[in-house]
Amino acid sequence: MKRIPVPALLVTTALALALSACSGGSGGAGDSKGGGQEAPRTRISVSPTGANAEAGKPVVVTLAEGERLQQVSVTDSKGGRLEGKVAADGKSWTSSRKATPGTAYAVEARDSAGGSAKAEFSTAAPEKVNKLTLAPGKNTTVGIAQPLSIVFDHPVKNKAEVEKHLKVTTSNNTEGSWGWMQDWSGKDRVDWRPKEYWKAGTKVTLDADLSGTDSGTGGWFVRDYTTTFSIGRNQLVKVDLDNHRLTLLRDGQVVEDVPMSAGTPGGEKASWRGKTVLMSKEGTINMRSETVGLGDAYDKMVDYSMRLTWSGMYAHAAPWNAAYFGSANRSSGCIGMSDANARTVYDAVQVGDPFEITGSDAKGTQALNNGYGEWNLSWSEWQRKSALVDH
Numbered sequence: 001m002k003r004i005p006v007p008a009l010l011v012t013t014a015l016a017l018a019l020s021a022c023s024g025g026s027g028g029a030g031d032s033k034g035g036g037q038e039a040p041r042t043r044i045s046v047s048p049t050g051a052n053a054e055a056g057k058p059v060v061v062t063l064a065e066g067e068r069l070q071q072v073s074v075t076d077s078k079g080g081r082l083e084g085k086v087a088a089d090g091k092s093w094t095s096s097r098k099a100t101p102g103t104a105y106a107v108e109a110r111d112s113a114g115g116s117a118k119a120e121f122s123t124a125a126p127e128k129v130n131k132l133t134l135a136p137g138k139n140t141t142v143g144i145a146q147p148l149s150i151v152f153d154h155p156v157k158n159k160a161e162v163e164k165h166l167k168v169t170t171s172n173n174t175e176g177s178w179g180w181m182q183d184w185s186g187k188d189r190v191d192w193r194p195k196e197y198w199k200a201g202t203k204v205t206l207d208a209d210l211s212g213t214d215s216g217t218g219g220w221f222v223r224d225y226t227t228t229f230s231i232g233r234n235q236l237v238k239v240d241l242d243n244h245r246l247t248l249l250r251d252g253q254v255v256e257d258v259p260m261s262a263g264t265p266g267g268e269k270a271s272w273r274g275k276t277v278l279m280s281k282e283g284t285i286n287m288r289s290e291t292v293g294l295g296d297a298y299d300k301m302v303d304y305s306m307r308l309t310w311s312g313m314y315a316h317a318a319p320w321n322a323a324y325f326g327s328a329n330r331s332s333g334c335i336g337m338s339d340a341n342a343r344t345v346y347d348a349v350q351v352g353d354p355f356e357i358t359g360s361d362a363k364g365t366q367a368l369n370n371g372y373g374e375w376n377l378s379w380s381e382w383q384r385k386s387a388l389v390d391h
Contacts, residue, residue: 042066042115046107048099048123055101055123056214059084061093067113069093077104098212101126101220128219130154134206134227136352141232144199145277146352147372148192148206148227156188157216159387165210168192171203179377179385181369184310188218193374193382197354200234232350237278239315239335241271241359244326246315246335248348256348258341259326261318263333265361271333272313273362275375278353279307281346287314304342308335308355309371315355317342329361 043065048054059082061072068090074082082105084095090112099105102125110116135149136142148168156162163178176194183189192206205228210221235250241262248256263271282305303317318336325338337345354375357366366373374382383389 040066040111040113040115042109042111042113042117044107044109044117044119046119046121049119049121051122052124053099053121055099055103055126055220056212057098059095059099059105059107061107061109063091063109063111066111066115066117068111069109070112071110073106073108075106076100097209099123100212100222102222126220126222128154129222130156130215130219131221132208132210132225134208134225136227136229138227139229141230141350143278143350143352143354144197144231144234144236145275145354145372145375146198146229146231147277147374148204148229149372150190150208151183151185152188152215152218154188154215154218156190156218158214159188159190162210162213162215163190163387165208165213166190166192167207167209169205169207171201172199174198174202174204177383177386178388179374179382180387181385184369184371189369191372191374195379197236198231200231202231204229204231232352235348235350236354236356237315237345237349239355239357239359241273241329241357241361243359244324244329246337246341246345248345256341256344258337258345260315260335260337260341261321261324261327261331262329262335262361263313263331263363264329265363268363269332270361270363271329271331271335271357272309272311272364272366272370273357273359274365274373276308276313276355276357276366277372277375278349278351278355279309279371280351281306281349282314287312303339304346306346306349307371309366311370313366315342315345 072093082095104122107119131153208225305316315335324330
């Protein structure tokens, strides 16, 4: 007699007991009076299935035989769990997240009659993995202009799909929007900017639930990301290029007002104007003109350096320019102050503080991707940078 294979996903609990019930007294199979009761029969099918299954789709567990699905558990080899929901008719369960590439999953289903079934599958390994870098850093405190910024290792073709999985929550329901651009490094980047400057004390959380999402030609995401940060003091710096003054305001009140000298107008040495954001406080660094395309004009160790753009505009100490503080712009593009004033400003400012630079002695407005230039766009212009907006 030809042996008929048992379906791989068929599981009958207490099978030995069910078979022995046939020999009991006057009762048939499943008759409790005969001293044995046939266990409920439960059979499921799972999609995706197999040892090299397609990733990037929800897991669907369908009841092929049994009562109603009561509970379904889908766990991966690292102990992670896919949450999901049973359909209204009780015949299927669908995960709320997608299956991740290169991952083994174990499925266990129980129905309302007490029967159970198990299955396993694994997804194909990805040809390419995409990763990302988040700013600001986790659990940091930043200024009121700091955007939430994500730079991707590889290109993101499926921008709308990726953006759907980026969730920002705040402690005070701050309104904001994502905007896509090409980073100064040439990589794809997306920033989340509030409609207006953050309120001091706001708590911010990003949940990037990207595992199982295909970014397109740049590959798959195989993990989730999360970060949290807080907004610090309400302060901003105003730089007046025409009057050669730098003013620090806190809660709307002037706390510092110092003379300075910015970039020489009329050429590449001029400073950028616009609303920029303090990117980092770098202390004492070596500045060389070759790195910003100005030949061999300078090579100096510079104190109290505060980076404002990727292209090399800083606020810093510039004692060699003392003759021009408060009277003329004669630097190679940076905002220079005395040692004492630069130290005072350096100690007071926070990464993420806005520097609002105004005046005619400028070579133009800072570009969107040259640091954090998004505050130079109107709210409606920024919203149109979202991949989820119908352009």
